[in-house]
Amino acid sequence: MSNAAISVKDLSKKYGDRFAVSHATFEVPLGTICGFVGPNGSGKTTTMRMLLGLITPTAGTGEILGESIQHPNRYLPRVGAMIEGPAFYPALSGAENLNVLARLGGFPLSRVQGLLEQVGLGDRAQSKYKTYSLGMKQRLGIAAALLPNPKLLMLDEPTNGLDPEGIQEVRALLRLLADGGTSVFVSSHLLSELELISDYLVMLRKGEVVFAGPMQNLMEAKQPIIIAKSLNESDLPKLLALAQKTGHHATIRDSAVHVQGPAQWAVEFNKAAFDAGIHLSQLTPQLPNLEETFFEMTGDN
Amino acid sequence: MFNVIFAELRKLRRPSLFLGTMSAVVFFSALFSSLLFLLIDSPQGNSDRGRTIGREVLSLSTGGVQGFASVGTFLGIIALCVFAAQTAQEYTYSTLGNLLIRQPNRWLILSGKLTAMSIFATVMAIFSAIVSIGASVILAPRAKIPTDLWFGTDGRHAILQTFVNVLISVIGFGSVGMILGLILRSPISAISFGVLWLLIVENLVIAVKNNTENWMPGAQLAAIAQGGTPNVSYSHALFLGGMYVLAGSIISSVLFARRDVSN
Numbered sequence: 001m002s003n004a005a006i007s008v009k010d011l012s013k014k015y016g017d018r019f020a021v022s023h024a025t026f027e028v029p030l031g032t033i034c035g036f037v038g039p040n041g042s043g044k045t046t047t048m049r050m051l052l053g054l055i056t057p058t059a060g061t062g063e064i065l066g067e068s069i070q071h072p073n074r075y076l077p078r079v080g081a082m083i084e085g086p087a088f089y090p091a092l093s094g095a096e097n098l099n100v101l102a103r104l105g106g107f108p109l110s111r112v113q114g115l116l117e118q119v120g121l122g123d124r125a126q127s128k129y130k131t132y133s134l135g136m137k138q139r140l141g142i143a144a145a146l147l148p149n150p151k152l153l154m155l156d157e158p159t160n161g162l163d164p165e166g167i168q169e170v171r172a173l174l175r176l177l178a179d180g181g182t183s184v185f186v187s188s189h190l191l192s193e194l195e196l197i198s199d200y201l202v203m204l205r206k207g208e209v210v211f212a213g214p215m216q217n218l219m220e221a222k223q224p225i226i227i228a229k230s231l232n233e234s235d236l237p238k239l240l241a242l243a244q245k246t247g248h249h250a251t252i253r254d255s256a257v258h259v260q261g262p263a264q265w266a267v268e269f270n271k272a273a274f275d276a277g278i279h280l281s282q283l284t285p286q287l288p289n290l291e292e293t294f295f296e297m298t299g300d301n
Numbered sequence: 302m303f304n305v306i307f308a309e310l311r312k313l314r315r316p317s318l319f320l321g322t323m324s325a326v327v328f329f330s331a332l333f334s335s336l337l338f339l340l341i342d343s344p345q346g347n348s349d350r351g352r353t354i355g356r357e358v359l360s361l362s363t364g365g366v367q368g369f370a371s372v373g374t375f376l377g378i379i380a381l382c383v384f385a386a387q388t389a390q391e392y393t394y395s396t397l398g399n400l401l402i403r404q405p406n407r408w409l410i411l412s413g414k415l416t417a418m419s420i421f422a423t424v425m426a427i428f429s430a431i432v433s434i435g436a437s438v439i440l441a442p443r444a445k446i447p448t449d450l451w452f453g454t455d456g457r458h459a460i461l462q463t464f465v466n467v468l469i470s471v472i473g474f475g476s477v478g479m480i481l482g483l484i485l486r487s488p489i490s491a492i493s494f495g496v497l498w499l500l501i502v503e504n505l506v507i508a509v510k511n512n513t514e515n516w517m518p519g520a521q522l523a524a525i526a527q528g529g530t531p532n533v534s535y536s537h538a539l540f541l542g543g544m545y546v547l548a549g550s551i552i553s554s555v556l557f558a559r560r561d562v563s564n
Binding site: 046049052053054055056072073076079081083084087088089090091092096099100101103104105106144147 | 402
């Protein structure tokens with residue numbers, strides 16, 4: 001039995017001459033929350049659709065819960081998913097929409113009310129879907145994904161449209177599910193959002209996997225950074241040159257110089273700037289967040 | 302398979318669709334049967350395209366189902382709209398992905414949907430039969446038409462035979478709607494194309510070129526409901542209409558099974 005909830009090798013999808021997903025290779029261990037990150041249009045949804053049997057890959061192989069993605073009927077009864085936002089019948093109530101899916105999947109209809117209560121829609125179960133707010137629709141989508149009591153939950157941008165309280169509830173729900181043994185594969189273009197909950201990470205850029213592994217590995221591999229701002233913005237190139245002269249990788253971003261280096265080196269950098277006649281208005285050592293790490297890895301800014 | 306049928310029936314039983322459709326069925330069935338008896342002496346005729354169905358025909362054992370048979374085409378058009386909308390809405394609401402995640406066998410989804418919608422069409426036909434035959438029984442004495450033979454052995458046989466013919470025709474029209482829904486993936490496009498073709502294009506072509514009635518798909522399905530017409534025999538209509546539906550079903554099903562679901 002494989003220890004991977006998801007395992008793909010060289011998975012590709014080509015539309016005309018353009019690769020939407022190019023030779024993606026990664027694994028997601030069982031029982032973890034795996035963040036699937038990348039900017040809009042990077043191929044996250046296409047990858048998820050291939051894993052769910054909705055799109056046929058151009059090339060490559062994949063396994064979900066130990067079964068080939070060529071036979072979705074073997075694993076989908078154990079998978080819950082919400083892809084590209086919630087999609088339901090506007091004229092049916094929230095409960096009836098879930099009843100349709102429960103009936104279709106052969107799940108007990110008695111689960112529906114409990115799931116609606118779990119996502120905070122218990123009192124609006126009989127309201128028509130078209131009367132729901134964006135956040136309520138999103139919650140209904142999550143409830144639908146939980147219908148099979150899934151071993152693997154795949155959610156595409158699940159916090160879109162949710163208020164801060166709703167976002168926190170979703171995070172807590174995902175953690176609860178992961179602690180109970182469910183593997184969670186969750187995508188977002190908001191990197192900071194996934195940083196808080198992910199154990200594992202797959203980073204996608206322009207259809208290619210740029211990182212796949214434990215979150216800890218990614219963070220440990222990165223040096224802390226020092227952010228320096230000068231009183232005079234025209235001094236930034238000189239400040240950049242000073243950092244680079246000492247062998248540190250540095251870039252100018254958001255009117256500040258970002259230098260890779262340990263916090264202790266900030267003292268020397270401060271002295272060197274002073275000696276060069278540059279007056280600093282800010283000198284802050286900090287650990288890189290996921291967004292900065294992503295930009296460092298992909299060379300984007 | 303049963304799970305797909307019952308899931309689809311949950312969508313079909315929503316009041317706005319079920320009551321709205323059945324109201325239309327009742328209205329047209331009552332209207333067609335009433336006109337048959339109320340306009341029996343009209344020089345402009347009392348049936349479709351100005352045809353006259355006289356007292357001697359309505360007095361026969363098949364007289365009670367003449368109204369029901371003539372409303373068959375309209376029931377078919379209603380079925381076409383319902384089948385097309387129910388199929389194409391899965392694309393416009395992006396719900397097809399949800400269905401395929403819960404039931405990845407696309408052939409099962411299609412056959413389950415068709416079965417559920419055929420059950421819906423059967424209910425439509427039952428309502429229509431009750432209303433048309435009921436209206437005929439009520440209006441026959443006013444038009445001085447005896448009803449003695451309508452419910453005898455031959456009469457009951459005629460009712461059953463007409464019901465089966467109308468049902469085949471209605472499911473045929475509905476299948477055309479489903480085929481258009483699968484190919485065009487938009488309820489408005491599928492319904493517009495289907496209705497315009499059946500009500501306008503076919504009639505224009507038939508009016509311009511006489512022998513085309515034998516080849517037009519809508520004309521075949523309409524002829525089945527009436528048990529054949531003077532120009533199109535029942536067996537020809539059944540064979541050719543069936544071939545059209547079969548060919549369309551194969552093309553649209555293969556497209557459905559192979560196409561990526563990317564929205």
